Amino acid sequence: MENRTIETQIKYLGVVAAALVFLAAAYSLPTETFFGIFAAGLFLIPAAFFVYVVQKVAKT
Secondary structure (H helix, E strand, O other): OOOOOHHHHHHHHHHHHHHHHHHHHHHHOOHHHHHHHHHHHHHHHHHHHHHHHHHHHOOO
């Protein structure tokens, strides 16, 4: 069995907590609201990646 540090365990717990919040939101919110939030997330991930790449290019 591998030895996990406390930082790794905190990351795992954070991912599990985020998944549980996502599942609870999917269950409790109306369909239109949930799809709107999901679509916003699908937009923000590429936008954040684009900003990251631009910052890396600007530093070089």
